[in-house]
Amino acid sequence: MLEKLLYLEQSDLTEFRTNIKKVNGNLVEFENTIIYPGGGGQPMDHANIIQNNKEFSVLEAKQEQSTIVYTLDGQLDPLKSVIQKINKIDRKQKTQYHTLLHVIAAVASQKYACKVSSSKIYDDHARIELLFPTSTKKNEFDKNIFWSAIQKVLSSNHPVTKKIISRENIGNENSKVRTVVSLIPKEIEMIRIVTIDDLDTEACAGTHVSNTNKISKNLIFTTQSKGSKKIRVKIEIIS
Ligand SMILES: [Zn+2]
Known part of the structure; x- marks a missing residue:
């Protein structure tokens, strides 16, 4: 299933709760995403992921054929939802x-x-x-x-x-x-x-x-x- 690329629809959305599609070590795929992965001369968003009161930084994003894979500075629990937060300014x-x-x-x-x-x-x-x-x-x-x-x-x-x-x-x-x-x-x-x-x-x-x-x-x-x-x-x- 393709995730919903919310940054394409609502570019003023800077905080969003979503579920996780897949976790592999520090790599994660979300069900929906507001985090622009970079491309077309525009860099990736400055973003953090919050889960169980713990905050993770998004270090990298890679657009793969049917999904975006984000690299974090830690490992998420795949069964719990997260809050994606991007730097508003x-x-x-x-x-x-x-x-x-x-x-x-x-x-x-x-x-x-x-x-x-x-x-x-x-x-x-x-x-x-x-x-x-x-x-x-x-x-x-x-x-x-x-x-x-x-x-x-x-x-x-x-x-x-x-x-x-x-x-x-x-x-x-x-x-x-x-x-x-x-x-x-x-x-x-x-x-x-x-x-x-x-x-x-x-x-x-x-x-x-x-x-x-x-x-x-x-x-x-x-x-x-x-x-x-x-x-x-x-x-x-x-x-
Ligand atoms: Zn443009």
């Missing part, structure tokens, strides 16, 4: 960073026909590398104009929604998705589509805010040239 920041990366990629795609060559979220900042189609296009890039376009998105209310579609039924949706769906590994049959209003549609299994107005306006935005066709954008939320 950290999750809140990561959902903001993750959604912000979508916004940056969408604006760069519309304005300069950029593609994303890589992106990564850290505990205190996030970065994204934008690949321009030509060096001429890159020379058109104006940091201030670009940043104003992003701030405009952040100052209005754009709902962020998600749905899961099977690869076969993706049909018309395909042309709207920023990442080429055919590049998504073949074993992934169900594709999660994250849409930011009329701005962006992307295949993504990360955690996001529910509206762009939930992203902090206290941001430091810096850019750095990385060769003739690439620019690295770094963003930092100041708390």
